[in-house]
Amino acid sequence: MIIMKRITIGTRASKLAMIQTQWIIERIHQQWPGLEIAIEQIRTTGDRVTSVPLSRIGGDGVFVTEIESALQERRIDIAVHSLKDLPTAQPEGLCVLTPGPREDVRDVLVSKGDLHISARGTLEGITPGRAPRIGTCSLRRTAQIRHLCPDAEILSLRGNVDTRLRKLEAGEYDAIILAAAGLHRLDLQGTLEGKLSYFPVAQMLPAPGQGALGLEIRDEPAFRELLAPLQDRNVQAATSAERMFMRRLGAGCYLPVAAHAHIIDERLVLRGLVTSLDGQRRILVQQETGWNAYAFLENAERLGIELAEIALAQGAHDIIAELDGSRVQEQQHV
Numbered sequence: 001m002i003i004m005k006r007i008t009i010g011t012r013a014s015k016l017a018m019i020q021t022q023w024i025i026e027r028i029h030q031q032w033p034g035l036e037i038a039i040e041q042i043r044t045t046g047d048r049v050t051s052v053p054l055s056r057i058g059g060d061g062v063f064v065t066e067i068e069s070a071l072q073e074r075r076i077d078i079a080v081h082s083l084k085d086l087p088t089a090q091p092e093g094l095c096v097l098t099p100g101p102r103e104d105v106r107d108v109l110v111s112k113g114d115l116h117i118s119a120r121g122t123l124e125g126i127t128p129g130r131a132p133r134i135g136t137c138s139l140r141r142t143a144q145i146r147h148l149c150p151d152a153e154i155l156s157l158r159g160n161v162d163t164r165l166r167k168l169e170a171g172e173y174d175a176i177i178l179a180a181a182g183l184h185r186l187d188l189q190g191t192l193e194g195k196l197s198y199f200p201v202a203q204m205l206p207a208p209g210q211g212a213l214g215l216e217i218r219d220e221p222a223f224r225e226l227l228a229p230l231q232d233r234n235v236q237a238a239t240s241a242e243r244m245f246m247r248r249l250g251a252g253c254y255l256p257v258a259a260h261a262h263i264i265d266e267r268l269v270l271r272g273l274v275t276s277l278d279g280q281r282r283i284l285v286q287q288e289t290g291w292n293a294y295a296f297l298e299n300a301e302r303l304g305i306e307l308a309e310i311a312l313a314q315g316a317h318d319i320i321a322e323l324d325g326s327r328v329q330e331q332q333h334v
């Protein structure tokens with residue numbers, strides 16, 4: 001039985017983070033109408049340091065560390081995150097629940113001119129003799145776009161979604177790549193009509209957890225009970241498989257590792273990718289659970305681990321080690 005009267009939700013202050021938080025608050029209120037919910041905005045390292053690519057700041061958790069401290073110190077009770085920003089292992093005493101439904105998992109090309117993604121997933125509309133300039137800071141997107149278009153010039157792009165769109169308008173890029181989920185939640189499809197083309201998942205495999213939210217709490221029965229009605233078994237199974245794939249590879253969230261799981265015919269199907277930054281070497285693997293096996297979370301997690309081991313057996317370790325090495329060198333030059 002819930003006896004709480006008031007809880008505090010912690011979040012980043014960005015427009016997207018606030019929309020996500022408001023949505024979660026509405027969902028909690030539907031279940032627990034009397035509960036008073038306060039919001040605490042927390043500034044993270046990722047919000048403060050906007051001029052350096054995330055892959056150089058030091059990888060994991062740049063958008064969450066301060067928020068996790070607030071949870072551990074009991075200044076907040078629930079943290080609302082974009083699941084893909086959340087490291088795959090939680091600090092002592094914290095756990096993550098995943099509400100549904102999951103937004104669109106795909107990445108989108110937002111174009112200033114003719115560049116677009118065809119239905120087959122190829123990059124079209126390139127001006128002959130000129131390398132398309134594409135903005136992204138994600139190594140996962142960089143490697144996959146280089147695979148699709150080895151001539152593309154990849155330019156660094158950081159900031160929240162509005163900032164990125166402003167930089168595109170300013171003419172620094174021919175196109176930029178964003179997560180569909182962020183654009184949809186910010187209700188930007190209308191404004192960007194005619195400029196958007198969606199990558200098929202197979203051509204731009206998403207980040208583990210992309211499109212899903214993660215609710216982080218102290219692992220206590222009262223908060224588990226409070227959020228239980230929001231949980232979605234299928235989203236939980238799919239994202240757990242994706243995140244375990246990443247975790248077993250020992251890859252931080254800013255390495256070119258991608259994973260996507262979905263349910264077909266009552267089986268959980270997981271696809272994973274480990275790729276070199278130039279997009280030349282790719283280890284693309286797929287595995288599925290038995291019929292209805294994903295009903296047990298352990299099976300979804302085991303699927304992620306098994307697929308990672310398949311990728312490692314095919315040489316994923318070498319690619320990751322190489323990338324880790326080059327990142328350390330880059331950091332020394334910052």
Ligand SMILES: NCc1[nH]cc(CCC(=O)O)c1CC(=O)O
Pocket residue numbers: 082083084085177178179180181182209210211212
């Ligand atoms: N680190 C950026 C980030 N984290 C979560 C989202 C929104 C999409 C999502 O929830 O997966 C974005 C923006 C983007 O990648 O374009």
